[in-house]
Amino acid sequence: MPHAVSPEASPVEDSILPDAPVDPLVEDAGSENGSDESAENTTTVSAPPKKSNVTLKPEDLFMTDDEDDEEFPMSSAPSGEGKVEGISPPAVAIPLAASARYTDPEVMLAFYQRLFPFRPLFQWLNHSIKPSNDFAHREFAFTLANEAYLRYLSFPSSDLLRKDVLRLNPARFEIGPVYSTNPRDRKTLRKASTFKPIAKELVFDIDLTDYDEIRTCCDKANICHKCWNFVTMAVKVVDAALREDFGFEHIMWVYSGRRGAHAWISDKKAREMDDNKRRALAGYLEVIKGGSQSGKKVNVKRPLHPHLVRSLDILKDHFQKDILEDQDPWATPEKTERLLQLLPDKGLNDALRKKWDSAPGRSSSSKWADIDSLAKAGVSRTLESKALLEAKKDIILEYTYPRLDVEVSKKLIHLLKSPFVIHPKTGRVCVPIDPKKLERFDPLGVPTVTELLGEIDEWDALKGKKEELEGEVKKLQDYEKTSLKPYVEYFKSYVADLLRDERGVKRERDEGDAMEF
DSSP states (O other): OOOOOOGGGOTTTTOOOTTSEESOOOOOOOOSSOOOOOGGGOOOEEOOOOOOOOOOOGGGSSOOTTSOOSSSOOTTOOSSTTOOTTSOOOOOOOOOOTTOOTTSHHHHHHHHHHTOOHHHHHHHHHSSSSOOHHHHTEEEEEEOTTOOEEEEEOOSSHHHHHHHHHHHOOSEEEEEEEESSOGGGGGGOSOGGGOOEEEOOEEEEEEGGGGTTTOOSOOTTOOOHHHHHHHHHHHHHHHHHHHHTTOOOOEEEEEOSSSEEEEEEOOHHHHTOOHHHHHHHHHHHOOOOSOTTOSOOOOOOSSOOHHHHHHHHHHHHHIIIIIIITTOTTOSHHHHHHHHHTSSOHHHHHHHHHHHHTOTTOOHHHHHHHHHHHHHTTOOSSOOHHHHHHHHHHHHHHHHSOOBOTHHHHOTTOOEEOTTOBOTTTOBBOOEEOGGGGGGOOGGGSOBHHHHHHHHHHHHHHHHHHHHHHSOOOOOOGGGGSTTHHHHHHHHHHHHHHHHHHHHHHHHHHHHHHHOO
């Protein structure tokens, strides 16, 4: 039975925000990654938001280690002194039972209070340190612990987002587009057509369940280090295409928390793409087509497009190690027949089938080498070397090229799970992946929420001993005491680069306007 939201779970429960949802519709929470439901399918009724009194100074972009940050409180932070109107008070440590699980509401609340990076998230979605409609008109959707699904939520500032997250304590939340008007006000508009999405990050979704027909180590929601290499290959290929073919710079890859990864492209020209452009770009990257029962899945024109030439260059080494050796994709007679279907010559196929039937335990690496050795031996008079070479390239693409859920990428209205939320099945944090350290990323080593809260307790206990022996120790924000630290710091650096470029774009636009007569 799902957990209900406990009134005692949040210290700010009594402080109902003026823009909090009233009598929300309860409905299905949608897919694991997000939702693209239309406005007609879901309704939340709420009062219009009040303007925030919070003003952000440039020096507040990222606080130094010596400054107190209400978003990332210290465990010893005071609960009353220094309170500023409109700002959430520093969080107080919540005692957890020794048997607490990541699905428990008090665990989620502690995570949101002490570890979730609300301020960098705000700046990332707002594209500035000053509140703007890029954030205020952005849709959020909360999935509560009792499976209620609240859509069309919006917040003028990071602090109000934080307050509502602490008040409602969602199991997770998703991010949607920026709308032409405040999503909370959509029912007050005289013309429904004036409420429409106008911008959102371009997103891509890689899910290992789409590889089930070719991965042999795991299936369904299960993953291991061997099949995670499919995600590594996909990230390399898609990231290279987005940067080199389309000129995008601000690309953030995020671990889904279980069996995949999401790409968020935040360049201004990407955010402003309409559905037609998004559909075209997704089609550009889509090479694998057809379901598990279909025949040849790679049907590309010759000569190969430069994108595919580059992709093959990236993937060829992965094919030998990660596919032939680790996956051994043609170990069974059924899988071997699949390989033979992809080769262009019947005479060659007959010779290969005869050889492999006589050696049933032959590895996939050996079978791949057999193709060339028998072809050179002249087992078929009708075999064309060019056709065989093209077929082998198509086979490499079929077993290594990214299998994208392109429907996620085609529409502005699609919602996608926020970075840094907790995956409800694994308890792992949806952390960003540094592309420069892609090969070292370990999805099974990503910390769970209970591990992180335990790390804070361990650090605080150790700090107490150090203070007794060495005097006062430098105070740290809670995330700095945990294995979440490198992920938050990478996210902050990514956001800082984005804001730097956004200021440059705005400056160029302003200077261009000044030159017009």
